[in-house]
Amino acid sequence: MANLNVDSVKQRTFDAIVIGSGMSGGWAAKELTEKGLKTLVLERGRDVKHIKDYPTTNKMPYEFEHLGELTREIREKEPIVSRCYAFREDAMHFFVKDSEQPYLQEKPFDWIRGQQVGGKSLLWARQTQRWSDLDFEGPARDGFAVDWPIRYKDLAPWYSYVEKFAGIAGNRDGLVELPDGEFLPPFPLNSVEDHFKKQLKTHYGNRHVISARCAHLSQPNEIHFQQGRAQCQNRVLCQRGCPFGGYFSSNATTIPWAEKTGNMTLLPHSVVQEVMYDEKAGKATGVRVIHGKTKEVTEYYAPIIFVNASAFSTNQILLNSISNRFPNGLGNDNGLLGKYVAFHNYRARITADYEGLKEFATDGRNPAGGGYIPRFRNLHQQETDFLRGYAAGFRANRNQEEVRSGFGVDLKKHLLNPSWGIWQVGSHMMGETIPKAESQLSLSKNQKDEWGIPLLNISLGYDDNDEKMIQDYHAQMEEMFTKAGFTNIQKTDSKQAPGLDIHEMGGVRMGHDPKTSLLNKYNQLHACPNVFVTDGACMTSTSTQNPSLTYMALTARAVDHAVNEMKKQNL
Amino acid sequence: MNRRSAVKGLLFVTGGLVLLPSCMMESGKASIALKHLRISADDEKVLAEMVETLIPTTDTAGGKTLGLHKFTLKMVDDIYSEEDQETFTEGLDDFQKLTKKQMGASFLECSPQQRQQMIAQVNAGKAPQEVLGFYAILKDQTIKGYLNSKLVMTKLRKYELVPGRYIAYHPVKTTPKLS
Numbered sequence: 001m002a003n004l005n006v007d008s009v010k011q012r013t014f015d016a017i018v019i020g021s022g023m024s025g026g027w028a029a030k031e032l033t034e035k036g037l038k039t040l041v042l043e044r045g046r047d048v049k050h051i052k053d054y055p056t057t058n059k060m061p062y063e064f065e066h067l068g069e070l071t072r073e074i075r076e077k078e079p080i081v082s083r084c085y086a087f088r089e090d091a092m093h094f095f096v097k098d099s100e101q102p103y104l105q106e107k108p109f110d111w112i113r114g115q116q117v118g119g120k121s122l123l124w125a126r127q128t129q130r131w132s133d134l135d136f137e138g139p140a141r142d143g144f145a146v147d148w149p150i151r152y153k154d155l156a157p158w159y160s161y162v163e164k165f166a167g168i169a170g171n172r173d174g175l176v177e178l179p180d181g182e183f184l185p186p187f188p189l190n191s192v193e194d195h196f197k198k199q200l201k202t203h204y205g206n207r208h209v210i211s212a213r214c215a216h217l218s219q220p221n222e223i224h225f226q227q228g229r230a231q232c233q234n235r236v237l238c239q240r241g242c243p244f245g246g247y248f249s250s251n252a253t254t255i256p257w258a259e260k261t262g263n264m265t266l267l268p269h270s271v272v273q274e275v276m277y278d279e280k281a282g283k284a285t286g287v288r289v290i291h292g293k294t295k296e297v298t299e300y301y302a303p304i305i306f307v308n309a310s311a312f313s314t315n316q317i318l319l320n321s322i323s324n325r326f327p328n329g330l331g332n333d334n335g336l337l338g339k340y341v342a343f344h345n346y347r348a349r350i351t352a353d354y355e356g357l358k359e360f361a362t363d364g365r366n367p368a369g370g371g372y373i374p375r376f377r378n379l380h381q382q383e384t385d386f387l388r389g390y391a392a393g394f395r396a397n398r399n400q401e402e403v404r405s406g407f408g409v410d411l412k413k414h415l416l417n418p419s420w421g422i423w424q425v426g427s428h429m430m431g432e433t434i435p436k437a438e439s440q441l442s443l444s445k446n447q448k449d450e451w452g453i454p455l456l457n458i459s460l461g462y463d464d465n466d467e468k469m470i471q472d473y474h475a476q477m478e479e480m481f482t483k484a485g486f487t488n489i490q491k492t493d494s495k496q497a498p499g500l501d502i503h504e505m506g507g508v509r510m511g512h513d514p515k516t517s518l519l520n521k522y523n524q525l526h527a528c529p530n531v532f533v534t535d536g537a538c539m540t541s542t543s544t545q546n547p548s549l550t551y552m553a554l555t556a557r558a559v560d561h562a563v564n565e566m567k568k569q570n571l
Numbered sequence: 572m573n574r575r576s577a578v579k580g581l582l583f584v585t586g587g588l589v590l591l592p593s594c595m596m597e598s599g600k601a602s603i604a605l606k607h608l609r610i611s612a613d614d615e616k617v618l619a620e621m622v623e624t625l626i627p628t629t630d631t632a633g634g635k636t637l638g639l640h641k642f643t644l645k646m647v648d649d650i651y652s653e654e655d656q657e658t659f660t661e662g663l664d665d666f667q668k669l670t671k672k673q674m675g676a677s678f679l680e681c682s683p684q685q686r687q688q689m690i691a692q693v694n695a696g697k698a699p700q701e702v703l704g705f706y707a708i709l710k711d712q713t714i715k716g717y718l719n720s721k722l723v724m725t726k727l728r729k730y731e732l733v734p735g736r737y738i739a740y741h742p743v744k745t746t747p748k749l750s
Contacts, residue, residue: 061724066649067719071650072652190739191740193739233733360741361743363737363738364735366737366739402714407624407694408625408690409629411626411714412627415718
């Protein structure tokens with residue numbers, strides 16, 4: 001029997017454990033396995049195999065029971081996830097339903113979760129911009145949060161590294177605020193997007209519209225063919241999973257790559273209860289896992305552990321990892337674990353019409369979604385009565401429209417013979433929010449989920465800075481739209497709760513000082529260096545860029561460091 | 572695969588959209604399963620003639636053949652608020668009464684010309700608010716069902732599942748709108 005136990009422990013011992021298989025977990029898996037480490041990847045949800053498990057991917061609109069719309073029954077039963085733009089009939093199966101996994105909202109927060117192999121990398125909006133030093137230096141310059149322990153030069157080679165593998169379409173725009181990367185050809189701006197770009201150049205000089213940089217194979221390289229991926233076919237049905245592998249997802253890219261090394265063991269239905277800590281050894285020894293279905297508890301061991309469960313779930317796991325040494329959660333000597341969380345403010349939008357450029361329309365679909373306006377407020381110095389700023393999406397559409405006023409033969413004729421409407425333009429804000437101590441996550445004292453894990457309690461809201469920024473966005477965009485000759489300008493504030501941006505970040509922030517941060521500059525817990533956090537939880541500030549590309553780069557960099565340290569026997 | 576084709580036999584296919592039949596195909600009841608709406612077999616027939624009047628059969632199929640009345644019922648039953656559902660069923664009732672009053676016959680008994688006359692009147696907004704509320708929903712869903720039907724999407728205004736291109740500057744000639 002003793003031997004059997006030894007064998008069993010051996011079978012459950014790996015060189016590395018990765019918790020989560022989404023955007024950053026997939027990268028951790030790829031990097032670790034490529035470097036020869038036998039790696040266990042734990043995924044809370046079910047397996048989703050590339051192509052095979054995309055059940056709706058080739059469906060025509062009329063093949064959906066309600067043409068894609070949500071039924072009232074679902075909207076009433078699952079109100080939070082129903083507010084997510086991508087939660088529709090074609091992709092519902094890739095989202096966690098409210099009713100399946102409740103959480104507590106001290107303040108309203110729409111927590112959008114994707115728990116399956118691939119996580120939310122199947123569902124993301126695929127926008128990929130690098131940070132610059134104007135972002136990394138933000139907290140230090142403006143006196144909030146703590147200083148980032150890294151600068152652009154630390155991450156730049158890793159941005160290049162992940163961009164080449166993932167495949168990022170973009171233009172080399174030469175902007176200091178949005179560094180250029182290793183780009184595949186960009187998806188071009190259309191005539192009205194270009195018009196707006198020129199207008200901004202003329203009227204402002206320092207405000208730019210660029211082709212949105214996105215994780216699509218506009219023209220695949222050899223490395224992408226090796227992954228079994230093909231050129232993006234402009235379906236823009238990405239949330240269903242792409243049969244061409246046209247956009248980057250863990251499922252199409254990092255997970256199969258890790259699989260190919262023969263070093264990965266992927267275990268779906270693995271709910272991580274906690275990371276285990278050995279006081280004598282002075283390090284984490286492994287993780288305790290509850291089977292998602294059978295509830296069977298199993299322990300797995302490894303000398304290094306990557307926590308990539310998604311920003312808030314990573315906080316939840318660490319807060320729940322209690323030991324004598326860490327009674328308040330793993331690595332939490334300073335009591336800051338779960339604090340200083342933040343998000344991106346997506347409340348404001350603006351739309352308008354444009355009567356010009358009627359000689360052009362577009363044909364086919366643009367997976368990049370149009371243009372991107374990098375942050376221009378408070379860029380090099382403080383110039384407004386709010387801190388930081390916002391980036392914005394910008395797109396122009398021209399649709400085929402039908403006259404619908406009549407009936408009978410006349411109506412039918414019009415429906416089958418649409419004509420071009422005028423151009424419609426729209427923009428949405430992506431505002432930086434300031435992480436604060438009172439913006440925090442905690443564990444419920446008395447409510448547990450069906451796996452016995454305390455529910456996460458989220459307390460995160462808008463502040464004065466956010467409200468001022470919304471006003472400024474509206475005012476600036478209205479001015480820019482007016483100067484560009486757009487008419488019928490409509491400004492809206494959705495008043496939506498934080499969360500629908502799906503850019504929640506922080507709680508396990510990086511920093512120089514163990515007294516004021518949880519992670520060091522290589523994403524290791526200061527107080528437990530064999531545990532790495534490289535998902536959104538590690539973020540010290542949010543800046544305005546869509547964050548996934550930065551998580552990928554941080555992850556690849558952290559794995560490189562981890563393996564080097566292991567070789568030096570420092571871990 | 573076998574299971575799938577077996578199930579298929581039990582389903583109505585309307586314009587490509589699949590609907591479940593009502594439980595026992597009871598006489599007097601609507602032919603499709605509805606959870607909220609109370610719709611009689613006659614109501615359904617009236618709706619069928621209404622969608623046919625809205626989108627008539629020409630050299631291509633019309634609303635009735637495409638099952639746009641069933642599609643509308645399905646959508647109103649599953650998607651709309653209780654309030655809108657009430658507007659729909661009560662307005663349908665009122666429309667039938669209005670027809671009887673004005674034409675001296677039920678909508679089903681009306682000639683195609685009389686039906687067109689009734690629809691023309693309601694389409695022009697000349698009817699009580701209740702009827703207009705119902706008609707707006709019906710017309711909206713009929714158009715949506717039509718434009719998203721298999722026939723239109725595969726034959727008449729082709730939907731491209733796989734465009735394989737994005738032309739940012741697509742030259743267009745300004746064609747005059749159909750009058």
